[in-house]
Amino acid sequence: MAQALADVTGVETIKTLVACLGVPDFTVDELAQQTGVSRRTVDTVVRRYQYAFDRLPSGKQDGPGRPPVRWRLRSNYLDEVLAAVDSHQSALDADWRSEVADAPGRDSAEASLIMAAAALARGSDDAEQAKQLVAVARNSLGAAGFGSDGSPWTGQPDQELAGRARFIAAVADVADACLSDDQQRIDQAQARAIPHLEDAKRYMSATEWMPLAQKVLRAPGTVLSAPVLVEKSSVSYFRKLFPTLRAFLRKKDMPTGFVFMADARAEQPASSTPVMSLLKFKNSAETKRKWVDIAGLPDCVVVSKKTEVLEPAAEYGAHFILHRENEAAKIEIANVVNWRAAWGDELPGAVTPVASPRVLRASGEPHTARYALDAGAVPDDQAQMAWEELPVAERHAALGEALSHLPPQGQQLMALLVEDPPVPYADISARLGIPVGSIGPMRARYLDKLRRDPAIAALITGELDTLIDMLQIHQAG
Amino acid sequence: MYPGDAWKVHAALAHQLLDTWPVCPKAQQVLQSELEDWSLRTEDNAEKYLRLITRRLRSADIERRALHALDGVQDEFRQVDEYLRSMFEAALVLTRDCYQGWADWPVASVDLGVAAVSNPVYPDPASFGELGVVACVPPREEPEAPAIVKLTFVPGLLGPPSWASVPYLLCHELICHVNQAAPMSSEDPFAEGWMDLVALQLHNQWAEKIFPWAPALARSAATRLSDGVLRRWRGLPEPHMRTRALRSQGREAAQWIQEKLGPFHDPSKVPPELIRLSLQLNRVSATVADRLEFISKINCGRSNPRLQASLLARLRLWLENIEKADRVLSFT
Numbered sequence: 001m002a003q004a005l006a007d008v009t010g011v012e013t014i015k016t017l018v019a020c021l022g023v024p025d026f027t028v029d030e031l032a033q034q035t036g037v038s039r040r041t042v043d044t045v046v047r048r049y050q051y052a053f054d055r056l057p058s059g060k061q062d063g064p065g066r067p068p069v070r071w072r073l074r075s076n077y078l079d080e081v082l083a084a085v086d087s088h089q090s091a092l093d094a095d096w097r098s099e100v101a102d103a104p105g106r107d108s109a110e111a112s113l114i115m116a117a118a119a120l121a122r123g124s125d126d127a128e129q130a131k132q133l134v135a136v137a138r139n140s141l142g143a144a145g146f147g148s149d150g151s152p153w154t155g156q157p158d159q160e161l162a163g164r165a166r167f168i169a170a171v172a173d174v175a176d177a178c179l180s181d182d183q184q185r186i187d188q189a190q191a192r193a194i195p196h197l198e199d200a201k202r203y204m205s206a207t208e209w210m211p212l213a214q215k216v217l218r219a220p221g222t223v224l225s226a227p228v229l230v231e232k233s234s235v236s237y238f239r240k241l242f243p244t245l246r247a248f249l250r251k252k253d254m255p256t257g258f259v260f261m262a263d264a265r266a267e268q269p270a271s272s273t274p275v276m277s278l279l280k281f282k283n284s285a286e287t288k289r290k291w292v293d294i295a296g297l298p299d300c301v302v303v304s305k306k307t308e309v310l311e312p313a314a315e316y317g318a319h320f321i322l323h324r325e326n327e328a329a330k331i332e333i334a335n336v337v338n339w340r341a342a343w344g345d346e347l348p349g350a351v352t353p354v355a356s357p358r359v360l361r362a363s364g365e366p367h368t369a370r371y372a373l374d375a376g377a378v379p380d381d382q383a384q385m386a387w388e389e390l391p392v393a394e395r396h397a398a399l400g401e402a403l404s405h406l407p408p409q410g411q412q413l414m415a416l417l418v419e420d421p422p423v424p425y426a427d428i429s430a431r432l433g434i435p436v437g438s439i440g441p442m443r444a445r446y447l448d449k450l451r452r453d454p455a456i457a458a459l460i461t462g463e464l465d466t467l468i469d470m471l472q473i474h475q476a477g
Numbered sequence: 478m479y480p481g482d483a484w485k486v487h488a489a490l491a492h493q494l495l496d497t498w499p500v501c502p503k504a505q506q507v508l509q510s511e512l513e514d515w516s517l518r519t520e521d522n523a524e525k526y527l528r529l530i531t532r533r534l535r536s537a538d539i540e541r542r543a544l545h546a547l548d549g550v551q552d553e554f555r556q557v558d559e560y561l562r563s564m565f566e567a568a569l570v571l572t573r574d575c576y577q578g579w580a581d582w583p584v585a586s587v588d589l590g591v592a593a594v595s596n597p598v599y600p601d602p603a604s605f606g607e608l609g610v611v612a613c614v615p616p617r618e619e620p621e622a623p624a625i626v627k628l629t630f631v632p633g634l635l636g637p638p639s640w641a642s643v644p645y646l647l648c649h650e651l652i653c654h655v656n657q658a659a660p661m662s663s664e665d666p667f668a669e670g671w672m673d674l675v676a677l678q679l680h681n682q683w684a685e686k687i688f689p690w691a692p693a694l695a696r697s698a699a700t701r702l703s704d705g706v707l708r709r710w711r712g713l714p715e716p717h718m719r720t721r722a723l724r725s726q727g728r729e730a731a732q733w734i735q736e737k738l739g740p741f742h743d744p745s746k747v748p749p750e751l752i753r754l755s756l757q758l759n760r761v762s763a764t765v766a767d768r769l770e771f772i773s774k775i776n777c778g779r780s781n782p783r784l785q786a787s788l789l790a791r792l793r794l795w796l797e798n799i800e801k802a803d804r805v806l807s808f809t
Contacts, residue, residue, distance in 0.1 A: 024740060078793065104780075118723060129766040132770045136769045142777035
């Protein structure tokens, strides 16, 4: 018996035990046929766990010989059977999955990945639900044929699914790390995820990619994912903030007075060239004196404890961070560098109208980096709104794009039709040189075109009124 | 012609052509083009519009059977509201009895709301006659307020298949949403995918009672709509691609559980195990995250014996009345 059991593989035991759970009762032959495991093996496993089974009264046998024994799993031994499955599964090799299951079909795998991404994008302020959503993402990766690290267990999946899975797995790690509040874990997860951002853009729609990219880039990590230029007299300050910053000698195209530095923790930098310049100003006189030198550099992060320094810096178009607390400043600097590394000068199409993050306004609290359109004009609370109102901006962008696909006459007509106060049809007719009777049908045709435009179809539900409202908002904006 | 009048005219025509629709391709073609042009008609009176459209069908040399069917269309026009009301009442009573038999039905009252819009609600490349009506349960402003099942008709698409799909849509809303003990979300794969399979199966059992005029057409329209919506998700604009993909995940999970419950099927118990379990699961107080996790665990469990064994154990204990459905929902 002992030898027979030793010959049975973990996979066969697992298949047999799971199959026992999935039928009300069975004979060894029936279970062998159902699982594809040999009769001898099923018999060995059943005898090994015999205490967990009831032997049922034998039925009538059709042919000669004794009727086969029927077994039934005892309800009060289910936990033991689960523990046995668990222990056998834990002992299997890394590629056990391909031995116990078939790879999912492509449609099913893709739908699972969409579900994984949707769960992560959904997020939750409730920690328990946020953990559940990370679990959903990882389970869905499993259902799609990938491990929780995004590596496939199904052999060679297609490149697109593999690229999406890698990114989703990396975002799940970031979300998980953020829930742990462990700074080192957050830093590591964010540093691993950032290099996947660019690749994932190739395989995901902007609407799917954007919320996940935000999860990565808004995570309170402190790794600088791309090189920066640090003003020479500020190097010691920034090295104190980022002890892993290393200086590199780069003579070519190097602006005077700056040091090329990169964070050693960024194993795969998102850019080979510096994406930001970092400066620390002590007072406003220094701001004016130094500004002449720094004009023409990549965007700047100016750090100062004195608010009066920040106003003139903002006028020159710098991002700035009001430094009140080291940890907060560190995270905010990393945030702005990482945003810039991921998106360059422009944000992705869906949020272009919000403009690139011109100013980083720090509230002095950790993890509260906000972006606004204009440093001087936007008070803190409005700056906070800028991102929260992203869907409106998305609508503007989509509508702008859809309008640009209309012929010039269509664009003019739609603009006149949503003017406030309304322009009389006779005036529209005179201005555009079209008969009054044609305005209505043309309007219907152009609205239909707008509604069907891929850029806008995602944002509306087909209601004419919704589209007209959007046009009016767009016009007003 | 206003959409609020046009849908009634088109519903009357659809009702009258139910029997002849599948065998009259020419009538299908002519009706499609007439319905598409509804918004160009200048009549402001529904009965006049109905006479006009009937005249146009008659003059288009359509099949004799379809011509004869048009004879009673004026009477049908006056009955449309009554037909809708009777479909709704029948579906409501059947759903309530089913929930009361196997779970619970705490909903005080449910009303029917009807609206019409000019443009298609979904961006599907659907065949004519599909998606001419959509349904939803709008969130209640106050918990004591009656639940409302709202049907929205799209006159340009409202052919007989859409009219015949009304009972399935009512069943979907009543079975999946009106009595669900979780917040409403179009991204809930349990409500939209899993429970939709249950709604489809119950609808198919009840078709004679809800749509006595053409139960077979109601079944085929329901299956086509439910399955079609699940199949068509790739390439759709967001949020449709995401909500459809999630729906398909819920459906896959339900089908897999149905298969797993197969060996335990007890023919003496009606409805079958999946339906009983689902009605109870839908009444378990849960968040959308709970439901997403449940569906994702089931689908992951297909390739993970540990999860699969745990689920099967909970199902056995539920089948033996040792544990309640909430333990199935939270299996780990």
